[in-house]
Amino acid sequence: MTLTRKKRMLWILSLLCSASIATAFALAALQENINLFYTPTQIVAGEAPMGTRIRAGGLVEEGSLNRAQDSLEVRFGVTDGARSIIVRYQGILPDLFREGQGIVVLGKLENDGKLYADQVLAKHDENYMPPETLHALKQAKTIRQIPSSKQESTE
């Protein structure tokens, strides 16, 4: 490579470096705003603002789902494994909503510590499988669980 070309290459490299450093600073400054949601631990710790619209994310707590008999109102717990919060919502839930599912809710945090949601979004993970595979997995699990529970009872 000739000298002028080396010079040009250095110019481009420095341009690319400065652009990435500038972006890194901007992203670091925006860190908290880019996160899509607060976790229940953050909300319980008081990191989320009260009375304004926020997003909270976590898993729908097993056995916490309560549906009203005469309306679309639901109440459920959202947990991240450590802490959990109670969410109240009125409206249509997405297809993937179920207990144990990861979700993101949008709503206001009120003084009673409950989140009054106006939108519920379902998250899904990157794993895909046919229904038969899930069936087979479940069967394999129950078969494995039977001997282990027997062992426990004999001890």
Add this chain to the structure above:
Amino acid sequence: MNWTWFYKWGSPKWFYSMSGKFLPWLVTASVLLLGIGLIWGLAFAPPDYQQGNSFRIIYIHVPAALLAQSIYIMLAGTGIIGLIWKIKLADVALRQAAPIGAWMTVIALTSGAIWGKPTWGAYWVWDARLTSMLILLFLYLGIIALGQAITNRDSAARGCALLAVVGVVNIPIIKYSVEWWNTLHQPASFSYSHQPAMPTQMWLPLLIAVLGFYCFFGAVLFARMRLELLRRESGSRWADAEIARLLKDRI
């Protein structure tokens, strides 16, 4: 190191004759791979245990999104070559690939929105992955607009190349957005180091569709570059001879 091959490929005449030989193969490969991959994926692959049949849009969404990012990396690469070596062919490649990349981004965003409504419950969420992908679309549109706005060919080439190089910063942000921040979008199902997060009868058609999209891009890019070369080089002997040959049957 021997650089003659590099300069040879930089010659418009050489590129025109070589790309003419590759083009039919690329077209055949893309028709075959796209046909097999999409029909297999959309009709015969098993449905997902949670999402049912709506998961099948993955066979369009993932290839388009992958290609949209790859094309941008290619734009940055040709931009660097064009800026350092002042090879005109690099500028032709950059300018002709940009609209294809923009369309792939549009396909990725639209198919994502259609997929998002039934599974997430919303067409659009301002989450880091979706937003950085929207920025990619604006980068593409910016490069196209900049190229159209500057009439001097050399200044237009330099402007587009600079924008392409600076904008490549967005690519790692798209890729790692799902790991750096809490997002609604799920992490990638594929990586170089792990097994795919789905069984073979699901990822094999996806792989074929991805290869088909790449071949399709190669074919469209070569066809567009050949036409642009004839336009730019008209006046030179080889280009005029080729244009006369192409028009012979028409007149």
